[in-house]
Amino acid sequence: MTRTITFNELRKIKDSLPDGSLSRIAQDLGVSIETVRNYFGGHNYKDGRSVGVHIEPGPDGGLVMLDDTSILDLALKYSQS
Secondary structure, three states, rough: OOOEEEEHHHHHHOOOOOOOHHHHHHHHHOOHHHHHHHHOOOOOOOOOOOOOOEEOOHHHHHOOOOOEOHHHHHHHHOOOO
């Protein structure tokens, strides 16, 4: 499932996560923590992989098109815990 949100919204979700959530998401999905960080705007492709995030410049940090919302779905779940 694809989804489009602003980059600032994506960063706000990341910033609202309790400590340890990025590691927990990585473990739950069987990916590296750097891959999860890349999803939220990181650029470490040596230790992590690209996860289908496409950023278009624009207001509010630009638009982010997410090809797969698995990481976002878990982040939203953990931010509400």
